[in-house]
Amino acid sequence: MQLLTDPGLRLALVAVVAMGLACALLSVFVVLRRWAFIGEGISHGGLGGAGTAWLVALLIPQWDQQWLVMTAVVLFCLLMAVGIGYFTRDGILNSDTVIGIFLVASVAWGFLAQGMYRAVLHREPVGFDTLVFGQMRPVSAAFTLAAVVACAGVIVSMWLFGKEIIAYSFDPLMAQVSGVRAGLMHYLMILLLTVMVLVGIRMLGSILVMAMLVLPGATALALSRRLGRVLLISTAVGLIGVIGGLGAHAWRRYLPVGPCIALALFAQFLIAYGVRRCLRATSINSQ
Amino acid sequence: MAAAPIADYDGRRAATKKFMSDIVDISGVDFAYAGQLVLKQIDLRIEQGSTVGIIGPNGGGKTTLVRLVLGLIQPTRGTIRIQGMMPRQAVRRGDVIGYLPQNPRVPDDFPLNVRQVVRLGLVGKTGMLRPHAQADLDFAERMMDRVGIIELADQPVGELSGGQLQRVLIARALAAKPKLLLLDEPTTGIDRSGQQRFIEFLTNLKQELGLTLVMVSHDLRAVTAMSDRIACLNVKLHYHDVPQHLPADLIYQMFSCDLQAMGIGQAAANKGFHCNC
Numbered sequence: 001m002q003l004l005t006d007p008g009l010r011l012a013l014v015a016v017v018a019m020g021l022a023c024a025l026l027s028v029f030v031v032l033r034r035w036a037f038i039g040e041g042i043s044h045g046g047l048g049g050a051g052t053a054w055l056v057a058l059l060i061p062q063w064d065q066q067w068l069v070m071t072a073v074v075l076f077c078l079l080m081a082v083g084i085g086y087f088t089r090d091g092i093l094n095s096d097t098v099i100g101i102f103l104v105a106s107v108a109w110g111f112l113a114q115g116m117y118r119a120v121l122h123r124e125p126v127g128f129d130t131l132v133f134g135q136m137r138p139v140s141a142a143f144t145l146a147a148v149v150a151c152a153g154v155i156v157s158m159w160l161f162g163k164e165i166i167a168y169s170f171d172p173l174m175a176q177v178s179g180v181r182a183g184l185m186h187y188l189m190i191l192l193l194t195v196m197v198l199v200g201i202r203m204l205g206s207i208l209v210m211a212m213l214v215l216p217g218a219t220a221l222a223l224s225r226r227l228g229r230v231l232l233i234s235t236a237v238g239l240i241g242v243i244g245g246l247g248a249h250a251w252r253r254y255l256p257v258g259p260c261i262a263l264a265l266f267a268q269f270l271i272a273y274g275v276r277r278c279l280r281a282t283s284i285n286s287q
Numbered sequence: 288m289a290a291a292p293i294a295d296y297d298g299r300r301a302a303t304k305k306f307m308s309d310i311v312d313i314s315g316v317d318f319a320y321a322g323q324l325v326l327k328q329i330d331l332r333i334e335q336g337s338t339v340g341i342i343g344p345n346g347g348g349k350t351t352l353v354r355l356v357l358g359l360i361q362p363t364r365g366t367i368r369i370q371g372m373m374p375r376q377a378v379r380r381g382d383v384i385g386y387l388p389q390n391p392r393v394p395d396d397f398p399l400n401v402r403q404v405v406r407l408g409l410v411g412k413t414g415m416l417r418p419h420a421q422a423d424l425d426f427a428e429r430m431m432d433r434v435g436i437i438e439l440a441d442q443p444v445g446e447l448s449g450g451q452l453q454r455v456l457i458a459r460a461l462a463a464k465p466k467l468l469l470l471d472e473p474t475t476g477i478d479r480s481g482q483q484r485f486i487e488f489l490t491n492l493k494q495e496l497g498l499t500l501v502m503v504s505h506d507l508r509a510v511t512a513m514s515d516r517i518a519c520l521n522v523k524l525h526y527h528d529v530p531q532h533l534p535a536d537l538i539y540q541m542f543s544c545d546l547q548a549m550g551i552g553q554a555a556a557n558k559g560f561h562c563n564c
Contacts, residue, residue, distance in 0.1 A: 032397060160416055167410045170397055174388065177357045178463070179381030179411015225443040227398040 002250040003243075008138025009250050015139055015147040016203060016242035016261070019212065022151035023196050024238025025158055027217030028230055030193065032169045036214045038088065038190070041099035042081050043197045043206045046131060048106030049076025051113030054125040058117060069127040074198055080106070081194040089186050134205035134258030147199050154192050161188060166227070204258035211262035215269050216241065222272040237272075241265035310335045310467055310499045311356065316365035318351055325351050327523050329365070335466070338493060338500040340510030340530070343520035349503045350389070352520065353471050356501075357386060370466065381411025385460035389471040391452055395445040401455050402440040405431055408462030427462040433492070434458045449476065461496065468493075470502045474509040482506075486513045 003009050030039060053072035057064035080102060088095040117125040139147075158165060167175040168185035176182035193213065200209035220234035245261030311333035318326040326348045333339050343349050354360045355367055358374030369377035369384065377383040385408070393404070405427050406419065413419045431437045434454040439447065447455065453473070460468060470489075474482045490513055493500050504510045510517065511530040519526035 028398075032394070163407075163410050163413070163419075164415060166399070166403075167407045170399060170404070170407060171393070173359075174386070174459075175407070175410070176359070177378055177384065177386045178408055178459075179379050181379070181415075221396055221398065225396070225398045225445065226400070227403065230398045 003247060006138075006250065009246070011141060011144040012139045012203075012257070013243070013246055015144045016246050016257075017239065018148045018151035019196070019199055019203065020216075020238040020242035021235060022154040023200065023212040024216040024234040024236075025231060026154060026192055026196055027213045027215070027238070028220060028234050029165060029169045029189065029217070030213050031217035031221055033189070035189075035193065036210060037096060037099055038084050039193055039197060039210045039213050041084050041103045042077050042190075042194050043201060043209045044103045045076045045080030045106050046073040046198075046201055046206050047110030048080075049073040050125070050127060050131050051106075051110035052076070054113040054117045054128075057126070058120055064126060066126055069125075069131070073127075073131065073201070076106070077194055077198055081190050085187050085190040089183065130205070131201060132205050132207060133256060134201070134203050134208065139202070143202060147202075150195050150199050154195055157188065157192060161185065165189065204261060208258045208262045211265050212238065212241070215262075215265035219265070219269045219272040222269070222276045237265065237268050240268060308335045309333060310370055311501070312366075312368040313352075313356075314366050314368075316355065316362045316367060318348070318355060318360070319363045320351075324363075324522065326355075326362075326520075329520075329524050331518055331524060331527060333467075333499060333501060335499050336497060337515045338490075338502070338513055339516050339518060340514035341501065341503045341518045341520055342505065342507055342510050345505055347521040349505070349520055350471065353469060353503055356469065357384065379411065381409070381413070382463040383466055385463070385465035385468045387453070387456055387460050387468070387470045387473055390475060391456045393444050393452065397445055399444050400441050401436055401444055401447070402428075402431065404444045404455055405436075405458045405462055408459035412463040423463070426464060427458070430458040430461045433495075434461075434488075450481075457492075461492075464496070465498070467499045467501065470500065470504075472504050472506070473502060474504060474506050482509050483512075485509075489513065 003013050030036060049072035050069050053069040056072075057068065083102065084095065084099055087093055087098045114125055114128055164175070164180050164185050165188075167178065167180050168182055168189070172182050172186070175185070196213060197209055200212050204212060216234040216238040217230075219237045220230040220232075223233055224230050241264040242261050244264035245259075246257060248260040248264070249255050249257045309332045311331070313329050313331040316326060316329040317324060329352070341349055341352065351360070355362055356369065356374055358376075358378045367374050372380075372383070399407075406424065409419050409423050409427060412423065428437070431440060434457050436451065436454050436458060439451060439455075444452070444455065473489075474485060477485055486509060489500065489502075492498065500513075502510055502514065514530055516528060517526065517530045518524055
């Protein structure tokens with residue numbers, strides 16, 4: 001009940017429900033395209049961006065502000081997304097290798113900058129906890145509005161380009177030779193993933209954000225082979241995960257939101273996987 | 288190597304003024320990969336309504352030619368026109384080229400049924416931000432019926448056998464009523480009797496829909512059985528004419544095959560060429 005009565009938590013509830021819906025739908029295609037690692041790469045790009053902002057803040061103390069960190073995070077995530085999109089599309093280099101390289105470089109750069117900032121100013125850099133572990137404090141109205149608009153944009157884009165996204169996810173080459181603008185769909189999907197990563201980082205942090213973009217889809221795909229049902233199950237799993245996670249935080253405030261959401265999603269995945277195994281065993285026995 | 292009769296062939300065609308009916312016009316095409324010429328000076332015209340088999344040994348450039356026709360790669364030199372359009376334009380229209388890939392595979396866990404996969408063939412033709420036209424959906428349904436998969440329409444595509452999947456992908460390739468159907472090694476993995484049925488099936492389909500068929504294969508037997516013309520490709524185009532005139536020594540050099548058994552190249556048998564494949 002606290003979720004509905006506490007104004008701060010009410011805003012957080014609106015933000016996570018919007019995120020839960022958009023991430024759940026997108027996660028089906030992230031899983032089908034095997035793009036989980038791409039998402040990890042993009043989300044960890046944010047740490048490199050924040051690191052750059054912290055170093056700039058050491059040089060120009062007036063700029064030691066949250067806006068600079070967030071701007072740098074957005075820029076670096078977009079840069080990472082474009083780079084990953086380019087390499088994964090053209091096959092110039094092995095995409096996993098490229099993502100692995102840039103991911104560790106970005107994380108290393110972020111932690112290096114954090115260490116320098118802490119050594120000079122004797123405190124954690126601005127936005128460090130939020131970026132890495134997600135936000136524990138209630139969210140602002142401005143963030144909630146931005147999150148809802150971004151999530152609505154992702155959902156509407158997926159609805160408008162649904163048949164192209166499905167064709168591209170099924171087989172990029174066949175989609176292209178059927179007349180689908182496969183390059184456009186590739187970058188559109190990378191962009192949608194980046195938007196959701198950026199929104200999700202605020203709540204879950206860069207380490208856990210991919211839970212929202214993998215687990216609902218993986219859970220739904222363990223339970224069904226019908227696209228309509230998969231999208232419905234994924235949405236339900238996503239919503240249960242975010243509301244359950246936020247509810248746990250409302251119940252005991254010391255429980256961080258991000259890990260609660262990630263574990264709520266993981267628990268559902270385990271149950272779905274167990275159900276699938278049981279169903280398979282039953283069908284084999286009945287044959 | 289046999290003398291190439293391409294010039295004679297083109298001369299005959301110019302005389303009969305049939306160029307306007309060419310659906311594919313490949314002119315002076317080179318393609319180099321990593322500095323090495325994979326295709327050299329390819330000239331090939333394919334008449335509307337014909338069946339052309341493109342044969343050649345592995346590594347002879349067949350797949351590269353397919354990729355060029357599909358606009359997936361650009362020629363280093365020369366031009367390709369499909370119905371007067373650049374390949375990319377033709378492909379983007381969605382209703383010009385149908386394509387059946389080599390060794391078709393789909394992800395087992397993909398949550399689409401057969402009907403949904405066949406309808407993916409309409410996505411390019413329909414275009415973005417528009418729903419499929421009812422007439423196109425009806426035609427896709429007809430193609431499913433025609434290739435014998437209508438009973439499987441609601442079955443998840445990941446549960447199909449290889450043969451069923453091939454038929455699904457043929458229906459998908461035909462769903463947008465293309466003028467040209469491009470088949471890349473379609474008989475790979477099919478036994479002899481199956482090949483015969485497949486060839487009859489394609490021949491009937493071609494007549495029904497007024498298709499132009501281009502079949503790329505290293506399976507000489509299958510290609511010669513159904514093609515009006517054969518194009519023999521090994522980096523260069525060595526031959527382009529009717530299968531009956533296929534120079535036996537050229538085939539022997541390319542394939543080391545038993546020509547007599549295929550009912551072609553009697554001269555080769557007389558010359559003592561023997562089967563090696």
